[in-house]
Amino acid sequence: AQRVTQPEKLLSVFKGAPVELKCNYSYSGSPELFWYVQYSRQRLQLLLRHISRESIKGFTADLNKGETSFHLKKPFAQEEDSAMYYCALKKGGSEKLVFGKGMKLTVNP
Amino acid sequence: DVKVTQSSRYLVKRTGEKVFLECVQDMDHENMFWYRQDPGLGLRLIYFSYDVKMKEKGDIPEGYSVSREKKERFSLILESASTNQTSMYLCASRPGWPQNTEAFFGQGTRLTVV
Structure with missing residues (x-):
């Protein structure tokens, strides 16, 4: 079964500090990761997808198939980055899209 | 702009009632999903549908059913509401092709069962 693990529920940092939000997945094939x-008070929205290999709002995420990880990183956090972040996985051959438990990032001034 | 619209923002229902949550999308997406969102538990998939009249169970289907009679509409049904179904319910839609496409979410329905 496909599974997404976000091991930490909360992360609190000061503005300008680096952040890394961890995501590990269990799936033996080629996953689609997001x-x-x-x-606050907004809809859930896509931040980035592994296939794009782009930086969005300063965030990047690299797929490491050997470690089955897709960690989200930003070198200098901003206050507006404070939010809930969810890692998501879709496996090939199915439309099932599953999410991790989420992580709350708080960036303090 | 893709729009996923859930019919209610807030609902209060009594234990044992049959509850319908409605979701409509306007972008002709093949796939639609129902999740519940609970603090500390994240988003858990209840059911999804990949085509009209087609559905698959997600990870927590017990106590729920779904209906997809038209492509744009996906309904979640609580056959007999219970207090442990008090939650935020999120609907999403996603194209079937190409791969790695984005899922678009509704604004959520906060259901309280008393």
């Missing part, structure tokens, strides 16, 4: 973000 990071979604939910700002």
